[in-house]
Amino acid sequence: MISKKDVQYIAHLARISLSENEQETLAKDLEGIVKYVGKLQELDTKAVEPTTHVLPINNVFREDVVRPSLTQEEALANAPAKEAGSFKVPQVIE
Amino acid sequence: MSTTVEKQFETVIGLEVHLQFHTKTKIFCGCANDFGRDPNSHTCPVCLGLPGTLPVLNKVALQYAVKVGLALNCKINPYIKFDRKNYYYPDLPKGYQISQYDLPIAQHGFLMIPTESGPKKIGIFRAHMEEDAGKLIHDGQTQSSLVDYNRTGTPLLEIVSDPDLRSPQEAYDYLQTLKLILQYLDVSDCDMEKGSLRCDANVSLRRCGEKEFGTKAEVKNMNSFRAVKAALEYEELRQSKMILSGERVVQETRLWSEEKGMTFSMRSKEEAHDYRYFPEPDLVPFTLTEKNIDDVRRTLPELPQEKFQRLQSQYEISAYDTQIIIQDPALAAFLEECVAVGGVAVKKVCNWIIGPLQQETNTRKVKFDQLKLAPKNLMDLISKVEGGVVSNLVGKDILKMILDSGKTAEQIIQENGLAQVSDDGTLDKVIDEIISQSDSVVQQIKEGKESALGFLVGQVMKKTQGKANPKKAGELIRRRLSP
Numbered sequence: 310m311i312s313k314k315d316v317q318y319i320a321h322l323a324r325i326s327l328s329e330n331e332q333e334t335l336a337k338d339l340e341g342i343v344k345y346v347g348k349l350q351e352l353d354t355k356a357v358e359p360t361t362h363v364l365p366i367n368n369v370f371r372e373d374v375v376r377p378s379l380t381q382e383e384a385l386a387n388a389p390a391k392e393a394g395s396f397k398v399p400q401v402i403e
Numbered sequence: 404m405s406t407t408v409e410k411q412f413e414t415v416i417g418l419e420v421h422l423q424f425h426t427k428t429k430i431f432c433g434c435a436n437d438f439g440r441d442p443n444s445h446t447c448p449v450c451l452g453l454p455g456t457l458p459v460l461n462k463v464a465l466q467y468a469v470k471v472g473l474a475l476n477c478k479i480n481p482y483i484k485f486d487r488k489n490y491y492y493p494d495l496p497k498g499y500q501i502s503q504y505d506l507p508i509a510q511h512g513f514l515m516i517p518t519e520s521g522p523k524k525i526g527i528f529r530a531h532m533e534e535d536a537g538k539l540i541h542d543g544q545t546q547s548s549l550v551d552y553n554r555t556g557t558p559l560l561e562i563v564s565d566p567d568l569r570s571p572q573e574a575y576d577y578l579q580t581l582k583l584i585l586q587y588l589d590v591s592d593c594d595m596e597k598g599s600l601r602c603d604a605n606v607s608l609r610r611c612g613e614k615e616f617g618t619k620a621e622v623k624n625m626n627s628f629r630a631v632k633a634a635l636e637y638e639e640l641r642q643s644k645m646i647l648s649g650e651r652v653v654q655e656t657r658l659w660s661e662e663k664g665m666t667f668s669m670r671s672k673e674e675a676h677d678y679r680y681f682p683e684p685d686l687v688p689f690t691l692t693e694k695n696i697d698d699v700r701r702t703l704p705e706l707p708q709e710k711f712q713r714l715q716s717q718y719e720i721s722a723y724d725t726q727i728i729i730q731d732p733a734l735a736a737f738l739e740e741c742v743a744v745g746g747v748a749v750k751k752v753c754n755w756i757i758g759p760l761q762q763e764t765n766t767r768k769v770k771f772d773q774l775k776l777a778p779k780n781l782m783d784l785i786s787k788v789e790g791g792v793v794s795n796l797v798g799k800d801i802l803k804m805i806l807d808s809g810k811t812a813e814q815i816i817q818e819n820g821l822a823q824v825s826d827d828g829t830l831d832k833v834i835d836e837i838i839s840q841s842d843s844v845v846q847q848i849k850e851g852k853e854s855a856l857g858f859l860v861g862q863v864m865k866k867t868q869g870k871a872n873p874k875k876a877g878e879l880i881r882r883r884l885s886p
Contacts, residue, residue, distance in 0.1 A: 319541065322491070322679070324491055330875075362687050364687060371433065371459040371461055374433060378434045378446055379446055379448075380444065383443055385443060394443055395549035396443070400546045401539065
C-alpha cells in the first residue's frame with residue numbers, strides 16, 4: 310500500500326513539490342505500478358543471475374590521456390548565478 | 404583514556420579511508436586530474452553531469468584499485484559493476500555519485516599493525532571505487548555557497564576496515580601502516596592536508612566481555628592522523644560518560660572541531676540517508692581474469708614489511724635504523740644504491756642517511772627524492788671522513804655544499820682547502836707558535852695536568868680554522884712536551 314506519506318517522502322528526495330491532488334493521484338498510480346511489477350515475484354529466479362546491465366558488453370575503458378576541458382567561461386555559461394569563477398548556489402551548511 | 408573507560412568498556416573502531424588516485428585524468432572523463440587550479444577550469448560535459456553525456460572508466464584507475472586491493476591481501480572480484488548513490492547536494496552535479504555497492508573491486512583483506520604485544524591483524528572489509536565530489540566554499544556574508552567542480556570525478560578508492568581496532572592508538576597505527584603501503588604503491592600523493600587521503604571513523608563502546616557492538620557514532624572532519632586519534636579519544640570519553648549516566652548513545656554523524664578539541668552532532672543531514680542505490684546503466688560491467696590480476700600483481704613493488712625484513716637480514720642493520728629507512732621508499736632505494744657503490748660499512752652509510760641527510764631534507768623542507776645527490780658522491784664523502792681526510796664536522800658542511808652545488812666532495816675539498824691537516828711539518832709549525840705563546844699552560848701540562856692539553860689542541864684547531872686533525876695535533880703536542 311503506497312500512502313500519501315510515501316509519496317511526500319519520495320517527492321522530497323527528488324526535490325519536486327506536489328499539490329494535495331497530485332499526491333493522491335500519484336499514490337494510486339504508484340500503487341498500480343508496484344502491483345504490476347510485483348507480478349515478477351511469482352517467478353522462481355533462484356537459478357538466475359541478477360542482471361547488472363541490459364547490454365551484453367563488458368570492459369569498456371578509456372586510456373588515461375588528458376583531453377581538453379571546457380574553459381571556465383564555457384563551464385559557467387548556463388549557470389543561473391556565478392561569482393569568482395564559481396557556481397553560486399543558496400547557502401548549504403552541513 | 405580515562406581509567407573508567409579502561410576498566411569497564413571496550414572501544415570498537417572501524418575506519419573508512421578515502422584515497423584520491425593521482426592518475427593523469429579523472430575517473431570517467433579526460434579532464435586533467437589537477438584540481439588546485441582556477442575554479443571550474445578542469446571540467447567537461449561528463450563531470451558536470453550535463454544531459455546526454457556518458458562516463459567511460461579510466462583504465463589506470465581500475466589498475467590502481469586492483470593494485471591496492473592486492474597489497475592489502477584482498478580478494479579481487481572477477482566481476483564488478485558500478486552503482487548510483489543518490490543524494491541531493493550542490494557539490495554533486497548529477498544528483499548522484501557513481502560508486503560501487505554490492506560488487507566492489509576488492510574484499511576480505513587485511514594488514515598487520517604493530518602493537519605493544521606484537522603484530523596485530525586488522526581486517527579490510529572492502530575497497531570500492533567511486534568519483535569524488537566538487538568543492539564548496541561557504542560565504543556567510545552573502546548567504547550563498549560557491550561551487551568549484553574541478554575535483555568532481557577525481558578517482559577515489561574507499562578502503563573500509565573491519566571493526567577490529569580497539570583503541571585510538573591502534574587506529575593511528577593502522578593509518579600509518581596503510582599510508583606507507585599506499586605510498587609504496589605510488590598510486591596517490593597520500594597528503595591529508597591536501598585531501599588526497601581522508602579518514603572517517605566509526606566508534607562505539609561496549610562493556611567488557613559483551614559480544615554485541617554498542618551504538619556507534621561516525622566521526623568526520625579530521626585533517627590529520629593525530630586529529631583522528633584525538634577525536635576518537637574524545638568520543639571514548641563522551642560515550643562512556645553517557646553510558647555511565649544511563650543515557651543512550653544515538654547513532655549519528657559527528658564533526659570533529661580542531662579548535663575546540665570536541666566532536667559535534669551534525670543534525671542537519673540526519674533525515675534522509677536514503678541513497679536508493681541501483682546499477683549505473685551508463686557503465687557496462689567489468690570482468691577481471693586471473694591473468695588481468697596477475698599482470699597487476701607483477702607490478703607490485705616490495706612492500707614496507709617485506710623491505711623491513713630483507714634490509715635487516717641482508718645488511719645486518721638495527722631494527723630502529725631499518726624502521727626509519729623504510730618510512731620513505733626513496734630513502735631505502737638510496738641506501739641500497741649506496742651499498743652497491745661500496746667502500747664503506749653499511750652501518751656508517753645508515754648513520755649518514757638517518758642523521759645529516761635527514762636533517763638536510765628537514766631544514767630544506769623538501770622530500771628526500773628532491774635532493775640532488777648521487778649515491779657515489781655521498782659514498783666518496785663518507786670515505787673521506789672515515790679516512791681522516793676531513794673531520795666529521797667539516798664532512799657535514801661539505802654535504803651541505805654538495806646539495807647546494809651538485810659538486811663532488813673532492814671538488815669542494817679542493818676548492819675550499821678543507822682537507823684536514825695531518826702532516827707533521829705543517830702541524831709542527833702551528834704547534835711551535837702556540838707553545839711559545841702559552842707558557843703557563845705548558846707548565847701545567849708538564850706538571851701532569853692532562854686537561855690542559857685539550858686547551859692547546861683547541862688553539863691548534865682555531866689557528867687552522869678547524870682543519871687540523873685533532874687526534875694528530877694532540878699526539879704531536881704530547882710528544883713535544885714529553886721530557
